[in-house]
Amino acid sequence: MAKSPSKSATAKTGVPRINIGISEKDRAAIAQGLSRLLADTYTLYLTTHNFHWNVTGPMFNSLHAMFMEQYTELWNAVDPVAERIRSLGHHAPGSYAEFGKLTSLADVPTTPPAALEMVRILVEGHEAVARTARELFPLADKASDEPTADLLTQRLTVHEQTAWMLRSLLEA
Secondary structure, eight states: OOOOOOGGGBOTTSOBOOOSSSOHHHHHHHHHHHHHHHHHHHHHHHHHHHHHHHOOSTTHHHHHHHHHHHHHHHHHHHHHHHHHHHHTTOOOOOSHHHHHHHOOSOOOOSSOOOHHHHHHHHHHHHHHHHHHHHHHHHHHHHTTOHHHHHHHHHHHHHHHHHHHHHHHHHOO
């Protein structure tokens, strides 16, 4: 027969306290870093989708298709980041206002830029998201938070590779 949690292991709400081997302080700091990563990822998703809709010029077909692949990948990335925040016992941000406060990415111009300027903006966006993920990695490592470290490694791989592929379009 399984033991019920002791009163000291249960919060006042009757919900068991989180005891996954990571201190509350570290879980809060990691969740805050993941919230920044989520905001950056969502902002880059929105920018990429905007560019998919609004790209013009001789590279339209290739960029339109490439941007669709990229925004789809970004869309699929936001859920695992948000769910990791929840697994750590914190609420995931989910409003434009919260994302606007947390993101390190600049908003895009209201008038769509030229195609190669879109590419340049996306290079900068992917590099910024990679920096956000990389800044959090030492804290996750120090706290022995392997799931977060694994998630960060996956995101770094995607953003660095995508930045390289986009940057290649800008080389003359």
